[in-house]
Amino acid sequence: MISDSDNNDVVFEARDLKINAIRDDGSELPIVKGANFKVRRGEVVALIGESGSGKTTISLSALGYCKPG
Structure with missing residues (x-):
């Protein structure tokens, strides 16, 4: 069992x-824009979304x- 105090421990935060990807011409192509999330100790996390x-x-x-970057 996970206690509340354990559940508040953030192990990863974005x-x-x-x-951005760098194109052949040197320009940048945004791949991910403004993702925010926290993963706390004991949590099970899934990333879901379209292809x-x-x-x-x-x-x-x-x-x-x-x-x-």
């Missing part, structure tokens, strides 16, 4: 997360595989 909506990109960013 504030105004923005991720191409940025779920994998957000997950990879959270794991440190791509830089926000």
Whole structure:
């Protein structure tokens, strides 16, 4: 069982997360714009959305595989 005090421990937080791809011509293509969320200890979280909506990109960013920006 998870107590209320454990449930308040934020283990990951994204504030105004923005991720851009760089095109061949050097211009930026926004992939994720302004994502905000918190994950607290003991929570089960799911990212759901349409194909191409940025779920994998957000997950990879959270794991440190791509830089926000």
